[in-house]
Amino acid sequence: MAAKKPRLAVWKFASCDGCQLSLLDCEDELLAVAGAVDIAYFPEATRGEISGKYDVSLVEGSVTTAHDAERILDVRARSRVVITIGACATAGGIQALKNFADVKEFTAAVYAHPEYIHTLATSTAISAHIKVDFELRGCPINKMQLVEVVSAFVAGRKPVTPAHSVCIECKLKNNVCVMVAHAKPCLGPVTHAGCGALCPSYDRGCYGCFGPMETPNTVSLSRQMAHLGMSRADLKRVYSTFNVNAEEFRKERERHG
Amino acid sequence: MASKTIKLDYLARVEGEGAFKVVVRDGAVKHAELRIFEPPRFFEAFLRGRSYMEVPDITARICGICPIAYMMGSIHALEKVLGIKIDGQLRELRRLIYCGEWIESHVLHVFMLHAPDFLGYDSVIQMAKDHGDLVKKALEFKKVGNDIMTTIGGREIHPINVRVGGFYRVPTKRELQPLAEKLKGVRDFAIEAIRLVAKFDFPDSERDYEFVALRHPSEYPLNEGRLVSNKGMDIPIEDYDATFEETHVEHSTALHSHIRGRGPYFTGPLARYSLNFDKLTPTAQQVAREVGLGKTCNNPFKSIVVRLVESLYAVEEALRIIAAYEPPEKPFVEGTVRAGSGCHATEAPRGICYHRYTIDDAGLVTFARIIAPTSQNQPTIEKDLTSFVGNWLDLPDKELQYRCEQAIRNYDPCISCSCHFLKLDVDRG
Numbered sequence: 001m002a003a004k005k006p007r008l009a010v011w012k013f014a015s016c017d018g019c020q021l022s023l024l025d026c027e028d029e030l031l032a033v034a035g036a037v038d039i040a041y042f043p044e045a046t047r048g049e050i051s052g053k054y055d056v057s058l059v060e061g062s063v064t065t066a067h068d069a070e071r072i073l074d075v076r077a078r079s080r081v082v083i084t085i086g087a088c089a090t091a092g093g094i095q096a097l098k099n100f101a102d103v104k105e106f107t108a109a110v111y112a113h114p115e116y117i118h119t120l121a122t123s124t125a126i127s128a129h130i131k132v133d134f135e136l137r138g139c140p141i142n143k144m145q146l147v148e149v150v151s152a153f154v155a156g157r158k159p160v161t162p163a164h165s166v167c168i169e170c171k172l173k174n175n176v177c178v179m180v181a182h183a184k185p186c187l188g189p190v191t192h193a194g195c196g197a198l199c200p201s202y203d204r205g206c207y208g209c210f211g212p213m214e215t216p217n218t219v220s221l222s223r224q225m226a227h228l229g230m231s232r233a234d235l236k237r238v239y240s241t242f243n244v245n246a247e248e249f250r251k252e253r254e255r256h257g
Numbered sequence: 258m259a260s261k262t263i264k265l266d267y268l269a270r271v272e273g274e275g276a277f278k279v280v281v282r283d284g285a286v287k288h289a290e291l292r293i294f295e296p297p298r299f300f301e302a303f304l305r306g307r308s309y310m311e312v313p314d315i316t317a318r319i320c321g322i323c324p325i326a327y328m329m330g331s332i333h334a335l336e337k338v339l340g341i342k343i344d345g346q347l348r349e350l351r352r353l354i355y356c357g358e359w360i361e362s363h364v365l366h367v368f369m370l371h372a373p374d375f376l377g378y379d380s381v382i383q384m385a386k387d388h389g390d391l392v393k394k395a396l397e398f399k400k401v402g403n404d405i406m407t408t409i410g411g412r413e414i415h416p417i418n419v420r421v422g423g424f425y426r427v428p429t430k431r432e433l434q435p436l437a438e439k440l441k442g443v444r445d446f447a448i449e450a451i452r453l454v455a456k457f458d459f460p461d462s463e464r465d466y467e468f469v470a471l472r473h474p475s476e477y478p479l480n481e482g483r484l485v486s487n488k489g490m491d492i493p494i495e496d497y498d499a500t501f502e503e504t505h506v507e508h509s510t511a512l513h514s515h516i517r518g519r520g521p522y523f524t525g526p527l528a529r530y531s532l533n534f535d536k537l538t539p540t541a542q543q544v545a546r547e548v549g550l551g552k553t554c555n556n557p558f559k560s561i562v563v564r565l566v567e568s569l570y571a572v573e574e575a576l577r578i579i580a581a582y583e584p585p586e587k588p589f590v591e592g593t594v595r596a597g598s599g600c601h602a603t604e605a606p607r608g609i610c611y612h613r614y615t616i617d618d619a620g621l622v623t624f625a626r627i628i629a630p631t632s633q634n635q636p637t638i639e640k641d642l643t644s645f646v647g648n649w650l651d652l653p654d655k656e657l658q659y660r661c662e663q664a665i666r667n668y669d670p671c672i673s674c675s676c677h678f679l680k681l682d683v684d685r686g
Contacts, residue, residue: 012274013296014295014296014298015321016318016319016320016321017320017321017322017671018318018320018321018322018324018414018415019321019414020321021321021322021365021414022414024365024369025403025413025414027396027397027399027400027403028396028400030396031382031385031389031392031393031396034382034385039380039382042380044370045369045370045380045381045382046379046380046381046382046383047379047380047662048379048380064296064297064298065296068296093298093318094298094300094303094315094318095298095299095303097299097303098299098302098303101302101303105302106299106302106303107297107299107302109299109301109302109305110297110299110300110301110302111297111505111512112504112505112512113505113507116505116506116507116510117297117510119296119297139318139415140321140412140414140415195412198411198412198417199411199417199425201411202411202417202418202425202426203425203426203588204417204418204420204425204426207314207417209415234308237306237307237308237311241311241314241315242318
């Protein structure tokens with residue numbers, strides 16, 4: 001009899017579905033992954049229901065409702081390993097912009113009957129609620145990194161994902177620096193690697209969708225971008241996107257009013 | 258047993274979180290509701306105060322399956338404010354990347370989410386055990402769509418190379434060439450897939466819908482056209498707000514849409530096809546006829562076939578664009594930043610996606626409204642349940658529930674979009 005395959009579950013919280021879609025977008029690897037693990041719960045792809053314990057849980061999305069704050073505790077209790085995938089799950093996502101606003105006003109701006117809407121005042125990362133074993137960044141995640149992380153946990157080894165900045169990825173690709181050579185503001189120096197320096201490869205500055213790298217020097221970068229003509233309001237906005245609630249970006253945002 | 262409630266608390270194989278409930282009393286369906294409990298994310302609220310240049314990168318995040326739709330809608334609406342008109346190769350490149358999204362999204366839905374219903378599997382992974390070759394070919398087909406997105410947009414989910422005015426960088430002729438080879442490689446399967454899926458067993462469920470889609474004088478609609486219907490509507494996109502209304506119901510975090518004074522309508526592949534058959538490529542028309550589809554189709558269960566006809570169209574349209582491609586001199590057109598309002602609708606894979614924005618003289622958004630195809634289809638989905646379930650009441654509860662689930666999946670509902678999620682509840686009393 002074959003050895004028992006590890007049971008994998010995919011959970012969704014507030015999100016766009018893009019990160020879990022990355023799994024279905026692994027066209028060349030999907031059937032191999034499905035062969036190596038038992039995909040036991042993945043409602044976007046299968047009708048199978050929640051039952052028992054899971055070896056690896058991939059969690060997409062942020063916590064924005066009281067119900068979801070309860071549900072994530074159940075996910076933790078059922079899972080040996082919890083891996084959060086994407087900017088929503090690791091930082092709160094673009095919807096964390098409501099953390100800095102009046103959520104009642106936000107609700108009234110979108111819905112005719114705000115009383116029908118049950119939402120928390122904040123959008124928070126999964127790690128704010130439970131212990132997380134590994135965080136994979138990106139908005140969206142890089143699918144090859146996802147395959148690496150799932151393979152590593154199934155094999156019981158540490159995933160190999162770089163911790164350096166997007167700048168290193170540009171150097172590896174021989175990209176000309178868009179900020180130095182073309183005076184384009186770029187978050188590459190403070191942003192976690194993983195995308196393969198996509199934006200600079202397409203002649204635009206990085207907009208930080210993989211979130212802050214470890215110990216980023218955001219103060220210095222903001223000074224340089226101000227030299228390039230960005231106003232305080234521009235600088236505040238540039239840190240206020242998909243990873244606005246990641247600590248380093250949030251602090252730098254707050255420095256600009 | 259004349260009365261019961263059929264419910265499902267978490268719909269599978271849809272994009273997002275939803276549920277449904279059907280209440281049956283004395284052998285008749287009394288009430289059907291599609292509950293969307295996807296947590297609200299408030300895009301329209303936090304777009305206020307953002308620069309017009311940031312908008313497409315933010316709206317893309319409404320949906321990981323159809324980001325191009327949300328980028329194209331906002332871009333075209335904002336370009337109207339800035340006085341930008343895109344034509345020539347830039348316009349063609351936008352059609353090309355949209356073809357990529359249609360292929361990726363349609364093939365995902367047809368084979369990964371929808372076909373398992375017809376073939377009796379819980380998932381595509383189970384299906385692959387018996388139909389390995391089919392699933393492999395489908396994955397290859399889907400991949401070509403993603404390759405188009407990646408080549409032009411930088412990546413398949415949330416592309417980074419699409420902007421107000423055009424692109425940050427345009428591809429060279431040479432960069433597009435491998436796509437042409439791959440498209441030619443899947444074209445035969447695109448035809449074979451239509452023939453295969455058309456043989457599925459479809460329930461005889463037709464209704465007299467009001468189909469609404471874009472229509473363009475010379476092409477199958479993607480980014481441009483007038484809003485038309487099979488019941489006499491023919492209006493410019495600018496008349497959208499005067500023609501349609503949105504209401505907020507308690508059981509859904511997605512707003513419902515109606516035609517003012519008329520009621521629910523149907524948007525998406527079935528509507529597009531039925532209103533634009535004459536604009537499909539000759540091969541797509543011929544294969545559709547051959548499998549008995551007709552020029553219009555009122556059976557939502559056959560939407561799976563129509564999605565594949567549209568996918569074949571997208572393959573051929575993409576090939577046409579690549580063959581004639583010459584890189585434009587400039588990757589984008591600059592506009593004039595000024596205060597004003599603009600609206601636009603494009604044909605997302607799931608149907609009309611409407612955007613309206615107001616910006617101030619610094620180019621900052623002061624108002625945003627986005628209406629997703631799934632929220633437009635919600636009242637029609639509920640009406641389908643009300644009218645179809647009556648014929649299925651003899652089925653055991655489990656099967657009835659499954660059938661209702663399928664009736665909802667016909668619409669490829671993207672709940673993440675519409676709310677920016679779904680559960681079944683059949684109450685037989």
